[in-house]
Amino acid sequence: MQNSAYEHEPLKGIESKVILATGLGGAGRSYPDYEAKFGKENCIIVIWDKSCTDLDAHINYLKSKLPKEPFVGIGHSLGGSIWLEICSRENIPNMKGLVLVGSARKVRSDRGMEFLMGGHWFRLWWIAILITLAFPIMLFVWGRKTFDTYREMWGFLAKDGAQKIHAQYNKTLKKLGTVTSVKNPDLPLVIVRLRKDTLIDPDDLEFTKSMFNNVHEQIIESEALHLTEKLDHATVEKIAAEAEFLGLVKRREIEKFQITKRKEQIIEATK
Numbered sequence: 001m002q003n004s005a006y007e008h009e010p011l012k013g014i015e016s017k018v019i020l021a022t023g024l025g026g027a028g029r030s031y032p033d034y035e036a037k038f039g040k041e042n043c044i045i046v047i048w049d050k051s052c053t054d055l056d057a058h059i060n061y062l063k064s065k066l067p068k069e070p071f072v073g074i075g076h077s078l079g080g081s082i083w084l085e086i087c088s089r090e091n092i093p094n095m096k097g098l099v100l101v102g103s104a105r106k107v108r109s110d111r112g113m114e115f116l117m118g119g120h121w122f123r124l125w126w127i128a129i130l131i132t133l134a135f136p137i138m139l140f141v142w143g144r145k146t147f148d149t150y151r152e153m154w155g156f157l158a159k160d161g162a163q164k165i166h167a168q169y170n171k172t173l174k175k176l177g178t179v180t181s182v183k184n185p186d187l188p189l190v191i192v193r194l195r196k197d198t199l200i201d202p203d204d205l206e207f208t209k210s211m212f213n214n215v216h217e218q219i220i221e222s223e224a225l226h227l228t229e230k231l232d233h234a235t236v237e238k239i240a241a242e243a244e245f246l247g248l249v250k251r252r253e254i255e256k257f258q259i260t261k262r263k264e265q266i267i268e269a270t271k
Contacts, residue, residue: 006233008036011240013249016096017071019044021062021079023102023228033232034074037240038248044071046079055175058082059089066092072246074099074239076229077199081106081176084208091183096247099190099239102227104200104208106177177204185213190242192218192235198225216242 018038020031022045035043046065052058062082073095075083080103087098189212193200209215218238220231227235243249 006033006036008033008233008236010036011038011243011249014038014042014243015070015250016042016246016248017044017067017069018042018248019046019065019067019071019073021046021073021075021082022048023077023079024048029229031229031232033236037236055085059085062086068094070094070096070247072097072099072248074101075103076101077103077226078107079103084179084182085176087182087184087187088179089183095184095187097188097190097245099192099242099246100208101192101235102194102197102200103191104205105179106201106204107199179211182211185211187212187214188245188247189215190218190239190246191215192220192227192238194220194222194224194227197227214245216245218242 018034020034020043022029022031029047031043031045034045044065044067046062048058048061052061058078059082062079063086071094073083075081075098080100083098083100084105086092087095189209191205191209193205218241220227220234220238222231222234224231239246240248
């Protein structure tokens with residue numbers, strides 16, 4: 001396991017598995033914060049392989065990873081949308097809760113995205129090159145976000161390739177957003193998100209929440225354009241804060257954890 005750059009106090013008394021369905025471009029990435037917080041033995045990381053060429057293939061692939069034990073589903077970006085597709089089709093008895101990380105029913109799209117993905121896949125490379133050449137202008141428009149945006153853009157293209165991204169958008173992402181209800185509306189739902197995420201439509205987020213009876217939200221303060229794995233250190237702590245609600249641990253374990261944290265804070269304050 002790759003060491004996390006952040007120190008996490010492991011969550012004690014975990015009674016359910018954690019299944020993380022990654023976002024588009026999860027291949028080649030690691031998720032050490034989840035394993036550090038919830039225990040490697042409790043984590044199942046689902047990274048989409050070459051067989052996941054369309055929406056149904058993604059759904060079937062994730063379903064093939066479901067354990068017989070109780071579990072909490074976590075979905076980052078595309079992964080969250082796939083979880084919602086599954087929950088709309090069937091009730092999974094051993095699923096204790098769902099966490100959407102930077103996710104809703106669908107990935108936000110606009111005319112610019114339609115233009116980018118509507119033509120030949122090589123258009124992605126040309127646009128990326130043009131944006132890079134326009135660095136001074138982009139720096140004025142995006143400010144401090146420019147460097148992270150460029151890093152994400154080229155990292156994404158380098159890892160997945162323009163052709164694969166183009167195909168995933170047209171065969172999977174464009175097919176999302178038709179879910180209108182879930183089979184188990186009482187399933188606890190936690191939404192971990194930025195205050196403003198460029199890939200989440202606010203109206204779609206509200207509709208997503210309306211499908212569930214029990215919804216909690218956790219906000220991560222960041223100027224990032226999208227909630228990516230770079231903020232996993234904050235994401236796992238937000239999820240851990242909802243451990244009891246999600247059915248990850250029993251109440252007594254949460255109370256012990258909170259008492260320990262308060263004692264540590266008191267000791268630190270008296271130093």
